[in-house]
Amino acid sequence: MKVIQTKIGDHIIHIITEFEKPNKILHNFQTNTEAIQQPDLIIKIKNGYGIPFQDYEVTITKKQNKIIYTRADYLVEVDSEYKTATISVYNDFALKHALTNLYSSFIVHHNWGLLIHSSCVLENGKAHLFSGHSGAGKSTAAKLSFPRQLLSDEASLVKITPNQVTVFNSPFRSELEAEPFEGNVELASIQILFQAIQNKRVKLEKSDALLHLMDKVFFWPKSQEEVKTIMKLMTQLVKQVPVYELHFQKNNTFWELIS
Structure with missing residues (x-):
């Protein structure tokens, strides 16, 4: 077993994994070298579950004090307070999605923020x-x-x-790596992308911005309380951060419209 102490956003996470060899997914979780701290979330990762990826459909059930997220290639069991979780996976692809969905649900549960399907620079x-x-x-x-x-x-x-929207370095990556970044920075703008033959940037009304972003949140929970929390967070987001449609050429000249 291998233990990783990491920090994601403001949260100390302890990961206990059966993956003894270097793992591509866990490699993105920077080790927190500070003194051992009381974790906000403990995650145990097990290998050898399920079958290869079938689709993105996740079944959510509640049993006693546990919430269970089930997909063909992974199983996540977390206590109702989101203090401890067990993830059982088929492969790295399943582990990446399970960790993303678990952390997304964790920060929504704590009314902290959102994981948004996007890149950020x-x-x-x-x-x-x-x-x-x-x-x-x-x-x-x-x-x-x-x-x-x-x-x-x-x-x-x-x-x-209610007073500020900021962005942290994200370990939930696809293909691009970057230098480590500590802390958080103000989110100045959101661009909804459209590839085009000419650069154009159009500011959206808050209601239109909300509609554009609704399906960009990772893992939309099924309970009404969680949906209300997400809607509240998204409303605060579009009130404070301008959202634009960005029609862009496949070169870096679109930054002339942002800078």
Whole structure:
């Protein structure tokens, strides 16, 4: 068994894993070298569960004091207070999705923030988020933004309070790695991406922005209370952060519209 103490956002996470060899997914979770602290969440990871990926459908059930998330290739069991969880997986792909969905549910449970399907880049000390439907160009925009600091290429970690919206470095990555980044930075803008032959940036009304972002949150919970929490967080988000449609060429000139 291997123990990893990591910090994601503001949260200390202890991961106890059966993966003894270096693991591509867990490699992204930076080791916290500070003195051992009381964890906010303890995750035990087991191998050898289920069958290869079938689809993204997740079944959620509640038994006594546990919440159980089941997909063909993974099983997540977490206590109702989101203090301890066990993840059983078929392979690395399943582990990546299980960890993403667990942490997304964890931060919603604590009314802390959202994991948003997007890439995120730093410019002059502020963060700019790029979202859109599958294939819209989130990873492309991230690649074209080099040498700007990359905070995420798939799942942006956004903390939302009534007075401030900030972004942390995200370990929930797809293909692009970046230098470690400590702390959090103000989220200055959100771009909904559309590939085009000409660059154009149009600010959205808050109601339209909310509609565009509704399906970009990782793992939409099924309970009414969790849905209310997500809607509250998203409403706070669009009130504080301007959201734009960004029609962009596949080169870095779109940054002229953002900077």
